[in-house]
Amino acid sequence: MLGDKGYDSNAIREAAAAKNAWANIPSRSNRKQRFAFSGWLYQQRNLVERFFNRIKHFRGIATRYDKCPENYLAAVKLICARIWCAA
Incomplete structure (x- = not known):
């Protein structure tokens, strides 16, 4: 699951984990606990956003x-x- 910093919450991360999905969401600056994050995978999210913009x-x-x-x-x-x- 890809999302921006606006989706960084424990509830969303727990919902993703319940469905056996990995939440690739950058942590907010005020978050104490950091999570695994792939910068390359996050950049690929741009392709999907550009596609929706085109259609x-x-x-x-x-x-x-x-x-x-x-x-x-x-x-x-x-x-x-x-x-x-x-x-």
Whole structure:
């Protein structure tokens, strides 16, 4: 699980541990206990954020006109294919 410093809380870390997931969240500056943190993995989070930024340029996805989940997913897949073909 990747998150920024805003998600650094014991409750979130415990919820991740309960699901056998590792929380790669940088510790806040006022936290006494430090946790394991991978800087390289945290930088890869940027790829996901840039992807969501690109698909939100399409108005139908950003405003979610279609309320049917299947149709919305189909629209996201079409936009992903379009972005991939343009690259």
